Amino acid sequence: MADGCLGPAACKVLQFSLPLRFNPTAASAAAAIAIASSSSTCSRSISMTSPRSTALHASVNPSQPSLLVFSGGTAFNGVVEDLKKLTTRVAHVLPVSDDGGSTAEIVRVLGGPAVGDIRSRCLRLSDESTSEALAVRTLLGHRLPLDALLAKSEWYRIVEGEHPLWKGVSRPYRETIRAFLAYFQNQILRRSSESFCFSNGSIGNFFFAGARIFFQSLDAAIFLFSRVSGIPTESLVLPVISTNDRLTLGCELWDGTIIRGQNEISHPTKGSMEPINKECSSVQALPSRIKRVFYMSSEGKNLLHEVFPTANPTVLEQLSEVDCIVYAMGSLFTSICPSLVLLGIGEIISSRSCLKVLLLNGSHDRETSGFSASCFVTAITDALNRTYGDSNNCLNNLPSDYINALLVPRDGQIPVDVQNLAAQGIFHVITVDSIYDPKVGPTFDSKSLIKALTDLIGEYMSML
Numbered sequence: 001m002a003d004g005c006l007g008p009a010a011c012k013v014l015q016f017s018l019p020l021r022f023n024p025t026a027a028s029a030a031a032a033i034a035i036a037s038s039s040s041t042c043s044r045s046i047s048m049t050s051p052r053s054t055a056l057h058a059s060v061n062p063s064q065p066s067l068l069v070f071s072g073g074t075a076f077n078g079v080v081e082d083l084k085k086l087t088t089r090v091a092h093v094l095p096v097s098d099d100g101g102s103t104a105e106i107v108r109v110l111g112g113p114a115v116g117d118i119r120s121r122c123l124r125l126s127d128e129s130t131s132e133a134l135a136v137r138t139l140l141g142h143r144l145p146l147d148a149l150l151a152k153s154e155w156y157r158i159v160e161g162e163h164p165l166w167k168g169v170s171r172p173y174r175e176t177i178r179a180f181l182a183y184f185q186n187q188i189l190r191r192s193s194e195s196f197c198f199s200n201g202s203i204g205n206f207f208f209a210g211a212r213i214f215f216q217s218l219d220a221a222i223f224l225f226s227r228v229s230g231i232p233t234e235s236l237v238l239p240v241i242s243t244n245d246r247l248t249l250g251c252e253l254w255d256g257t258i259i260r261g262q263n264e265i266s267h268p269t270k271g272s273m274e275p276i277n278k279e280c281s282s283v284q285a286l287p288s289r290i291k292r293v294f295y296m297s298s299e300g301k302n303l304l305h306e307v308f309p310t311a312n313p314t315v316l317e318q319l320s321e322v323d324c325i326v327y328a329m330g331s332l333f334t335s336i337c338p339s340l341v342l343l344g345i346g347e348i349i350s351s352r353s354c355l356k357v358l359l360l361n362g363s364h365d366r367e368t369s370g371f372s373a374s375c376f377v378t379a380i381t382d383a384l385n386r387t388y389g390d391s392n393n394c395l396n397n398l399p400s401d402y403i404n405a406l407l408v409p410r411d412g413q414i415p416v417d418v419q420n421l422a423a424q425g426i427f428h429v430i431t432v433d434s435i436y437d438p439k440v441g442p443t444f445d446s447k448s449l450i451k452a453l454t455d456l457i458g459e460y461m462s463m464l
Contacts, residue, residue: 065457067089067091068315068326069093069326070093070336070339071094071328071329071330071336072098072117072331072336074117074330076359077121080121081124085450088234089234089235090235091322092125092235092238094118094238094240094339095239095334096113096241097114097248097262098114099262100262100263101200102201105197109191110187110188110191111245112245112246113243113247115212115218116205118222118239119140119205119208122229122237123204125226125237131168132169135167136177139169140177140204141203142165142202142203143201143203144199144201144202148197148199155201155206159181177228180207181206184209184210187213207225208225211224211225218242222237238314240342247309249293249296252290252388254288260296265290265333266331267366268284289369290367290379292387292388294389295307308390311345320352323460323461324356324457326453327380329444332361332367332371336380341383343393345384347395356403356405357403357404357406358380358403359407360408360409361414362409362414362441362442363440363441372417372420377406380403381402399426400426405429405456406429407430409442412442413441428456430456432449432452433448
């Protein structure tokens with residue numbers, strides 16, 4: 001990208017200093033100029049073409065298989081790099097209900113959907129082929145200190161453009177990124193009644209939030225982030241629900257207990273801003289197993305304040321077209337199931353004759369204590385059938401309509417009850433080499449996992 005591509009006007013409006021000389025009007029103008037002034041002469045210019053249009057008409061290699069992956073923002077991240085060697089035609093579907101850590105602070109003060117999982121996946125997919133790409137990735141992946149005062153001080157140095165993290169980022173990219181960071185800061189200052197805590201804050205989350213509020217569109221914010229971070233156009237990062245509203249995940253336990261909030265279900269932190277500890281032994285066990293997850297608001301349609309958001313149309317469109325559907329490893333009820341309980345998801349998956357594979361976790365967590373492999377299958381089937389939700393929206397499909405292959409990490413802690421799986425109609429169970437992570441236990445060896453997926457996809461596609 002040629003220096004000065006955005007023109008002198010963008011440089012002028014960005015000449016401000018925080019916090020005393022912050023100019024919100026300038027920040028808004030800078031954001032608009034940064035987008036509107038992109039040029040075809042820029043090697044990585046930002047185009048405001050419709051994200052959906054771009055997704056559907058991107059130039060792709062038809063020899064690569066197309067995948068749709070349901071996952072959260074952590075467990076599957078370790079596979080993303082090796083997955084690129086199989087295909088870049090991947091639609092990553094992620095929930096927008098995460099309410100832990102610094103994401104919770106953004107949602108508390110500014111509202112809107114949680115973007116932490118989406119930001120995390122975007123960073124894993126981002127370009128790192130040049131020194132500038134690496135510099136942008138490092139900047140957007142940076143977290144502020146846990147100490148609130150140190151975090152606020154470092155944040156001002158970053159948004160003012162004085163932090164060493166800007167080294168290696170050319171002026172056009174610096175202006176574009178700073179414009180949205182400044183817009184995010186402006187939104188915080190406008191809510192003077194709420195004191196924002198920058199502790200452990202993610203710069204990528206702040207950029208994302210600024211873009212979403214500026215465009216009033218989560219899709220547009222993802223599109224901008226994807227272009228800034230150099231994600232291949234055929235690799236899609238899709239929120240399962242396309243919304244500007246705050247979404248709260250709830251769960252009902254088998255003993256009737258209702259828990260409100262994704263973090264309270266999976267990794268309760270009692271309001272701490274520290275990084276979430278996902279070791280099974282670090283949190284208290286649930287009093288009863290989880291029966292179902294659902295979405296809640298303060299003005300729901302029943303006593304549980306349950307609401308029924310609409311699935312992202314692009315997710316439904318991709319589900320109808322891909323060669324393989326993957327339920328990734330991760331938090332079963334708070335990362336995977338929130339994407340499965342929406343209207344239309346179960347209908348489309350059950351109608352497809354493609355490969356549908358579950359990647360089994362290597363260890364138990366708070367949500368799945370005592371589960372066997374068939375319990376995972378049952379939970380996914382119940383979520384897609386919406387078995388325990390509104391009786392008018394329930395399906396009655398078989399487990400084999402949703403899952404036809406199971407990949408299991410070698411030496412994993414989840415019992416693989418082959419007879420129960422066979423009773424569910426699942427006979428294709430493949431053991432994959434694993435590695436031992438001292439924090440979470442056995443996990444898939446990513447290269448072995450991708451090879452197993454490659455072989456499975458090839459086998460199923462050869463049968464068509």
